[in-house]
Amino acid sequence: MEYTLTLEKMPAWLNDQAQAQYLLKADQDFIQVQRLLGRQITIEFLNEKYCSNCGNRFEQLYRMGFCQNCFFTAPQAxxxxxxxxxxxxxxxxxxxxxxxxxxxxxxxxxxxxxxxxxxxxxxxxxxxxxxxxxxxxxxxxxxxxxxxxxxxxxxxxxxxxxxxxxxxxxxxxxxxxxxxxxxxxxxxxxxxxxxxxxxxxxxxxxxxxxIEYPVQEWPSKVKSLNLDKEPGLEAVLKGIRGQYLIFEGGRVFNVRAYTGYRIKLSFA
Ligand SMILES: [Zn+2]
Structure with a gap:
């Protein structure tokens, strides 16, 4: 399966057992993130960033998914x-x-x-x-x-x-x-x-x-994926907590921090 998406905060809610549930909004569909647990995931940054307020494309976003102008003028910021x-x-x-x-x-x-x-x-x-x-x-x-x-x-x-x-x-x-x-x-x-x-x-x-989180294995150390310095990653998804995806080996990805970034997400 292969999806393209502009990252934004994952919608989250609690099920009847007080376990957090998450969605990723792809262009084509919603992805139930906990269904990807234990699977090999590939995240590839497509080198495009869009302001979450004005929707325009920018070389760099300023903060919180906003371009510089929106960050200093939009009421949402x-x-x-x-x-x-x-x-x-x-x-x-x-x-x-x-x-x-x-x-x-x-x-x-x-x-x-x-x-x-x-x-x-x-x-x-x-x-x-x-x-x-x-x-x-x-x-x-x-x-x-x-x-x-x-x-x-x-x-x-x-x-x-x-x-x-x-x-x-x-x-x-x-x-x-x-x-x-x-x-x-x-x-x-x-x-x-x-x-x-x-x-x-x-x-x-x-x-x-x-609140319980869908995590198969907690990492003993963590290292964040930085899409401004790395093209992406390929690893098995071990869990989800907060707005983070947790991968094998302690690689973690803060989805919300990359609001506006276009990625390709694929898994077998
Ligand atoms: Zn903007």
Whole structure:
């Protein structure tokens, strides 16, 4: 089988057994990625890159799958996307496109705690639950607060970042070196850090979401495939976690990081 595709974040969801499921969107069809486990896969970069916003072809993309112009002008790459605390739509203040920012920011958001190799705090739109947790490769996640908009969630995240990190240690995550962390206890400890108006958004519900990933064998070391320096790879697919494909020998490929890259994907 042979497919061509422009890479983008793999759509992901949980099945009834709380195992992450993934798709790759090819030009011709959707590929159920877990069906490729144990098979020899060839990824070949076709030396074409397309901006995920304007769709034009560029020699280099700037960041997050955007060309330089879109990265600095498109509302999809606005400051509040990365830093929720900079949201201003609730005050009617425009960053790049107020209508877009209102629809994006003025909806329920979650502040969550997750264990993806270390304890971290994050913000996501409620509609992205549990997708966001799968994308980060979390083993467990727990809702800390639920807010009316993105700004409030950003305020809470900033408050919690004084005490815990917001990064995913991707190498540990891919080697499945996950420490034991009692998310309920951490949540209870962090509750007292909320001040003033932010207290009202704390969520009492303590349901921890566990997530399993389709991985046949965890690598003991990992080395990322870099499509700007290598033409591709040919190896047996051993697993999928976060937005990474994990191959034999510890080669890993961050699909999302190559958003906009055209590749040929083939397997027997
Ligand atoms: Zn563009």
């Amino acid at each position: 606005g400051e509040s996307i990365i830093r929720p605390e900079l949201s201003r739509a609730h005050e009617g203040i425009e960053d790049r496109d107020l209508e877009f920012e209102k629809s994006y920011q003025l909806q329920p958001h979650l502040v969550y705690l997750a264990n993806s190799g270390d304890l971290k705090v994050g913000v996501t739109r409620e509609a992205q639950r549990p997708t966001r947790w799968i994308d980060q490769g979390a083993s467990e996640a727990l809702v800390f607060a639920q807010t009316e908009n993105r700004f409030q969630a950003g305020q809470i995240e900033v408050a919690l970042k004084e005490y815990i990190g917001d990064k995913t240690p991707w190498q540990r995550m891919l080697k499945n070196e996950i420490p034991e962390i009692d998310l309920r206890k951490e949540k209870e400890n962090l509750k007292s850090k909320l001040e003033g108006d932010l207290k009202q958004f704390y969520v009492e519900d303590d349901e921890v979401q566990s």
